[in-house]
Amino acid sequence: MERIRDPEGVEVKHLINAGHLTGKDVLEIGCGYGWLTWQYAGIANKVYGIDPCLPDLQEGKNSQPDSITNVSLAQTIGESLPFSSSIFDISVFASSL
Amino acid sequence: MVHALKEVWRVLKPGGILIDLRPISVDVPLLILTASGWKSAGLPDQSPDRVHDFAANRAIHRVVLDGFFIRLKQEYFVTKYYWNNLKELKSDVENCWKEDIIVSKEIWHHARLLYKSGSTQRRVQFPLRRKLVMYRRRDHKEAE
DSSP states (O other): OOOEEOTTOHHHHHHHHHHTOTTOEEEEETOTTSTTHHHHGGGSSEEEEEESOHHHHHHHHHHOOTTOOSEEEEEOOTTSOOSOSSOEEEEEEESOO | OHHHHHHHHHHEEEEEEEEEEEEOOOOOOEEEEETTEEEEEEOOBOGGGHHHHHHHHHHHHHHHHTTSEEEEEEEEEEEEEEESSHHHHHHHHHHTSTTTOBOOHHHHHHHHHHHHHSOSSOEEEEEEEEEEEEEEEOOHHHHO
16 A cells, blocks of 8 residues: 555645646646646647656656546656647646756 | 746736646645545655655746746645555655655554554545646836
């Protein structure tokens, strides 16, 4: 049995309310295994999650809900983002700054 | 960190939002939950993680000063972590949070006593404080 993290969903509620994520293109830096990502991805337009830890990303890909099809996960670091300029509405440092 | 923040500035659309969401290293109680309520086993020391907090704060302060972002708002909240027993918590502390938190022998001892004295419906809870800070991407034209 692993730890149960925030079963009340407090963190994602604050994120959604603050960021108005509905229909937005989101970059999540430090997405890890997607614990937070899967909770809000359904309301966003597109989500790109990045993390330097490949095993975490692999776990994330394995646990991706079937209903979520708008998320891409990639191994990279925040200092070198493999994206064009001016493409995201919101960028979230998820416990990674 | 400053370089990563400048990269985020680059990939955000004009007026885009940066959200800094992270735990803050304030000491919070380790709680033993039972059917009749909760009791505190003491305050684990989270000071080892504060160096990361300070470094992140300095980095964001730098890019705000340099005109990349404008701070919009900040809020605090609590997220709760639960374990079925102290063994699970101890494993997590040793494997995941070793560099961030110190749980003294006295707190472990007190927690064990509380856990043993509780009912069969026992759980361990650690309520972490978090903060969410929002910034808006500032265009260079605004700084001129």
